[in-house]
Amino acid sequence: MAIGVKVLERPIAETSYLRATMKGMALTLKHMFQEPVTVQYPEEKWSLSPRWRGTHRMLTTEDGKAKCVACGLCPTVCPANCIKLVPGEDEKGNRYPLVFEIDEFRCIFCGYCQEVCPEEAIHVGRHYENSEYSRDGFVYDLERLTAQTHPVCEMWDPADPKGE
Amino acid sequence: MTALPVLALLQAATPPQSLFVFLVATVLKMLILFTTYMVGVALLTLAERKISAWMQDRHGPNRVGKGWLQPAADGLKNIMKEETYPDAAYTPIFVLAPVLAFVPAMMTWAVIPWGAPWDSPWGTIDMAVAPLPVGFLYILAIGSVGVYGIVLAGWSSNNKYSLLGGLRSSAQMVSYEIAMGMATIPVLLLAGNVSLSQIVERQAGLGPLSWNIATCTIAWLVFLISAFAETNRLPFDLPEAESELVAGYHSEYSAMKFSMFFIAEYANMVTASALMSTLFFGGWDIPFTTWDNVAPHTALKTLLTTGLFFGKTLFWVFFYMWIRWTVPRFRYDQLMALGWKLLLPVMLGYIVVMGSAIIALQKAGFVPTSMAFSGALLGLNVVLVLVLLFVLDRGRIVSPAYSRLDPRHLSRLRAVAKVHRTAEAEVSP
Numbered sequence: 001m002a003i004g005v006k007v008l009e010r011p012i013a014e015t016s017y018l019r020a021t022m023k024g025m026a027l028t029l030k031h032m033f034q035e036p037v038t039v040q041y042p043e044e045k046w047s048l049s050p051r052w053r054g055t056h057r058m059l060t061t062e063d064g065k066a067k068c069v070a071c072g073l074c075p076t077v078c079p080a081n082c083i084k085l086v087p088g089e090d091e092k093g094n095r096y097p098l099v100f101e102i103d104e105f106r107c108i109f110c111g112y113c114q115e116v117c118p119e120e121a122i123h124v125g126r127h128y129e130n131s132e133y134s135r136d137g138f139v140y141d142l143e144r145l146t147a148q149t150h151p152v153c154e155m156w157d158p159a160d161p162k163g164e
Numbered sequence: 165m166t167a168l169p170v171l172a173l174l175q176a177a178t179p180p181q182s183l184f185v186f187l188v189a190t191v192l193k194m195l196i197l198f199t200t201y202m203v204g205v206a207l208l209t210l211a212e213r214k215i216s217a218w219m220q221d222r223h224g225p226n227r228v229g230k231g232w233l234q235p236a237a238d239g240l241k242n243i244m245k246e247e248t249y250p251d252a253a254y255t256p257i258f259v260l261a262p263v264l265a266f267v268p269a270m271m272t273w274a275v276i277p278w279g280a281p282w283d284s285p286w287g288t289i290d291m292a293v294a295p296l297p298v299g300f301l302y303i304l305a306i307g308s309v310g311v312y313g314i315v316l317a318g319w320s321s322n323n324k325y326s327l328l329g330g331l332r333s334s335a336q337m338v339s340y341e342i343a344m345g346m347a348t349i350p351v352l353l354l355a356g357n358v359s360l361s362q363i364v365e366r367q368a369g370l371g372p373l374s375w376n377i378a379t380c381t382i383a384w385l386v387f388l389i390s391a392f393a394e395t396n397r398l399p400f401d402l403p404e405a406e407s408e409l410v411a412g413y414h415s416e417y418s419a420m421k422f423s424m425f426f427i428a429e430y431a432n433m434v435t436a437s438a439l440m441s442t443l444f445f446g447g448w449d450i451p452f453t454t455w456d457n458v459a460p461h462t463a464l465k466t467l468l469t470t471g472l473f474f475g476k477t478l479f480w481v482f483f484y485m486w487i488r489w490t491v492p493r494f495r496y497d498q499l500m501a502l503g504w505k506l507l508l509p510v511m512l513g514y515i516v517v518m519g520s521a522i523i524a525l526q527k528a529g530f531v532p533t534s535m536a537f538s539g540a541l542l543g544l545n546v547v548l549v550l551v552l553l554f555v556l557d558r559g560r561i562v563s564p565a566y567s568r569l570d571p572r573h574l575s576r577l578r579a580v581a582k583v584h585r586t587a588e589a590e591v592s593p
Contacts, residue, residue: 018553024490028219037221 050154053109053124056102057152058145066146067121070097074113074122082106083113100142104130114155123152185286193293197273205430206235212430212485219489238423245419250321253416257320262417262424265313268306269431275299276438277361279448279470283461291448291466292361299360300352303439304345307394311337313428314396314403314413321416329412332496333403336393339503340400344390346511350380350518351443354532364447366532372451374538376444381545382514382552384444386507391440393503395432398488402496437480441473448473510552517548 039046048054058066070087082105088098111124127150132138156162210225210232217224225234249255276299279291296302311334318330354376355363367375377384393400404412414425441447448469494502521544530537 016553021487021491025486028486028490031221032215032218034221036218036223038223040223 048126048128050126051156052126052128053111053153054127054150055104055125055130055148056107056113056140056145057123057125057127057148057150058100058142059121059123059152060146064146066097066100066142067119068097068100068117068142069119069121070095070100071118073116073118077112077116079110079112080106080108097142100145102140102145104138104140105135111153111155114153126151126153182287185289189284189286189289190293193289193291197278197293198270201270201273201431201434205427205434206239208430208434208481209238209426210234211481212488215482215485216489219486242420242423247421248416248418250323250416252322254320254322257316258416259421261313261317261320262421262428263313264316265310265428266424266431268310268313269428269435271306272303272435273438275302275360276435276442277364277447278438278473279466281461282463282466284463288461290361291470295359295361297359300348300358300363303360304341307344308341310394310432313425317417317425318403318413321413323416325409325411326413326415329403329405329409329415332405332409333396333413336396336400336402336499336503339500340390340393340507343386343503343507343511344394346508346515347383347387347390348443349511349515350383351376353515353519353522354379360442360447364442364449367446368449369533370535370538372446373535373542374533375446375449375451379538379541379545380444380518381542381549382510383518384440385549385552386511386514387440387444389502389507391436392484392487393499395436395484396429397433397484399491399494400499401493402499405493433481433484434477437484438473438477440480441476445476506556510556514548517544 058068061067070085072085072087075081075083075085082103084099084101084103085097086099087095089095109124114123117123122145125148127148130138213234214224214231225231228234228237249258274293275296277290277292277295281291282289314333314337315330318326318328318333321327351363352358355366357363357366363376372378392398396403402412403409404414406412409415414422417425450469450472518541521541525537525540526532530540
């Protein structure tokens with residue numbers, strides 16, 4: 001007994017179990033008539049922040065090709081080293097990505113790739129429902145990245161660019 | 165030695181007109197009661213989840229048939245699940261325990277009158293399966309059996325947590341049964357009888373003023389607290405205490421056998437609520453009118469009083485849930501201290517006070533059914549409740565440090581702690 005037990009002197013005159021219980025019951029009863037705060041998930045969804053950084057999306061030009069010019073900035077800046085880029089060049093001398101893969105498991109969703117991209121090609125998206133049946137599905141190739149349609153991250157609020 | 169009039173004691177309060185009518189009526193009453201009870205208990209599991217959800221600003225179950233079919237889905241799931249029998253368990257008792265937990269709660273209902281008697285074309289039919297003249301003694305007897313289911317479940321599981329849960333529940337239920345029995349004595353004193361229909365009859369007439377909640381308020385409070393302990397509901401659900409004992413006495417149970425304990429908990433809760441309505445809230449009596457208490461006993465009166473009785477019962481069931489989602493669990497020593505050091509002495513004193521008051525009022529010439537009689541008792545109770553709330557309930561009923569509040573004890577503890585601290589300081593410089 002009493003191995004360093006902290007002994008408090010309780011204010012006996014102010015303690016009352018019954019009245020404290022009644023107070024608690026009044027509180028729970030009040031909450032019974034308040035609107036539930038639950039979001040009924042599959043039917044209802046929270047609206048995401050415009051700055052939400054989710055799985056990536058590659059924007060395309062009007063003729064449906066990826067905007068990416070394979071400059072190599074995004075694999076360089078990527079702190080998680082999750083972007084695999086093999087550049088190619090067509091007959092006119094335009095560079096384009098032969099291979100562009102993002103491993104979404106390694107990605108830490110910092111958004112540097114979007115920030116660094118000179119062509120505004122790669123974006124992090126406002127999206128969070130990403131389940132797949134196999135791990136392979138999480139390596140997004142160029143086809144998958146261009147096929148995504150979800151809205152993309154704004155990175156900063158245009159009305160408040162400094163984040164104040 | 166003369167033979168005790170046992171048969172007369174066990175006989176129904178109003179003798180049946182004919183044996184055939186009596187049999188048919190009893191079987192019908194049993195069927196109706198059992199069906200209502202089982203469906204009601206199933207729906208109460210849903211109600212508990214819904215009410216807890218609302219109190220926590222959630223929705224609760226709303227998927228299976230908008231939530232209404234949730235009990236059916238749960239039942240189906242539990243029947244389909246695998247029954248596991250632990251190797252070390254003592255199987256016969258392991259199987260028997262869930263039944264023992266459930267049946268006594270069901271049996272108690274036999275004597276509870278749930279409506280005004282009905283003067284049917286075939287004779288007067290009492291709205292209780294067996295309106296025994298010794299009704300209340302029967303309830304006390306059956307109530308004591310209820311502990312066996314839990315104790316045996318804990319013991320036969322051969323699991324330390326289960327055993328601890330079972331031991332806790334036996335200690336708890338035995339302790340609070342005393343307070344519960346004591347709490348009903350003022351009611352019996354007022355009614356002068358142990359028959360439940362007589363107790364209901366005594367409370368009829370003046371509306372809420374003659375209900376025992378007004379005339380025996382403290383007894384009601386003690387009964388309420390003991391009923392929580394008896395049914396192992398929060399704040400006294402120590403036999404389960406999942407943070408300490410996994411799931412207590414039903415840790416080893418699975419599938420429908422687990423479900424039986426769940427059903428038993430709700431069955432006990434309904435029974436305790438019905439008892440509370442009968443003993444303290446006028447039973448099936450409709451307040452502010454004597455229309456329901458006098459002949460002719462039509463079917464309409466029976467239906468209305470039955471409805472009111474179930475309304476009162478459901479209110480107390482709700483109260484149970486309300487408390488459950490408000491108050492945290494007691495510590496074990498707090499529970500024991502509350503039962504033995506507070507409720508028991510309070511009830512003993514209260515019985516003396518109430519007994520004296522009743523005798524004094526009768527000697528002074530007040531009729532027990534009169535407004536003055538009940539009013540005087542109400543006044544006495546208001547004073548006693550104020551004493552309880554503002555004098556007795558000052559950190560003494562339940563305190564976070566109940567056993568250490570004694571100043572002598574406190575200074576001794578401080579001295580020990582000081583010695584310990586100095587010793588520690590010497591060891592670890």
